[in-house]
Amino acid sequence: MRIPETKINEISNKLSIYDVVSDYVTLTPKGGRYWGLCPFHTEKTPSFSVSEDKKMFYCFGCHKGGNMFTFISEIENLSFPESVQRLAEKAGVELTVQEDEEVDKRYRAMMELYNRLKNSMHYILLEKETARGALNYLQERGIGEDTVREFSLGYSPDDRFWIYNFLISKKYSPEFLEMTGLFSKKNKKISLFSNRIMFPVINSSGKTVAFSGRQLDSFGGKYINTPETFFYKKEKRFSGFIQRLRR
Numbered sequence: 001m002r003i004p005e006t007k008i009n010e011i012s013n014k015l016s017i018y019d020v021v022s023d024y025v026t027l028t029p030k031g032g033r034y035w036g037l038c039p040f041h042t043e044k045t046p047s048f049s050v051s052e053d054k055k056m057f058y059c060f061g062c063h064k065g066g067n068m069f070t071f072i073s074e075i076e077n078l079s080f081p082e083s084v085q086r087l088a089e090k091a092g093v094e095l096t097v098q099e100d101e102e103v104d105k106r107y108r109a110m111m112e113l114y115n116r117l118k119n120s121m122h123y124i125l126l127e128k129e130t131a132r133g134a135l136n137y138l139q140e141r142g143i144g145e146d147t148v149r150e151f152s153l154g155y156s157p158d159d160r161f162w163i164y165n166f167l168i169s170k171k172y173s174p175e176f177l178e179m180t181g182l183f184s185k186k187n188k189k190i191s192l193f194s195n196r197i198m199f200p201v202i203n204s205s206g207k208t209v210a211f212s213g214r215q216l217d218s219f220g221g222k223y224i225n226t227p228e229t230f231f232y233k234k235e236k237r238f239s240g241f242i243q244r245l246r247r
């Protein structure tokens with residue numbers, strides 16, 4: 001499982017490393033540290049030390065050292081996530097709830113991104129001179145402005161970096177953009193969509209979760225769709241509306 005950094009900090013702040021280590025080792029204070037017999041090698045005089053200030057342990061004999069999580073991981077033979085889990089229980093920190101919150105936060109941010117992009121491309125289609133060809137293409141096929149508005153159709157500008165630059169200007173991180181499904185896997189700044197009519201794909205709660213882009217030039221496939229993502233699972237068929245246009 002993935003454990004958020006904030007949770008690890010919270011556990012680390014709630015527990016003292018003295019409390020964690022002294023469950024296994026008898027510690028005595030000396031010179032601003034605690035000392036005890038090392039649990040990781042055999043010795044008769046203590047060379048194992050714990051610093052509460054640094055929240056670290058270190059053995060001057062066998063040179064093992066680390067924080068409270070690595071200590072538990074070593075002594076109990078647990079993976080790092082398992083040792084975090086163990087200390088979360090000791091600290092009374094709930095891990096699973098926060099996980100859900102993180103996922104939820106990411107989902108909401110993604111829905112906001114898609115909505116923003118949809119609105120901007122819709123505006124471009126209706127208002128920008130560069131989208132005139134796209135608007136004409138639709139009109140020739142009997143799709144007027146009313147329909148364009150009703151389905152929030154849009155236009156992705158004839159610049160393969162436009163979507164990336166637009167979203168970066170809205171303060172989204174490159175890491176977050178990688179999860180959108182909007183970009184080439186090879187070049188993460190190049191959008192799948194340029195010079196295309198954009199059809200928002202709506203989920204059952206009315207949120208835009210994907211796009212289908214209709215080609216206007218000979219570049220790439222006739223239709224390009226965003227791939228499946230953590231927020232979008234493909235359905236078997238397109239909406240009747242896109243179906244009609246595909247003919």
Ligand SMILES: [Zn+2]
Nearest residue numbers: 038041059062
């Ligand atoms: Zn040691």
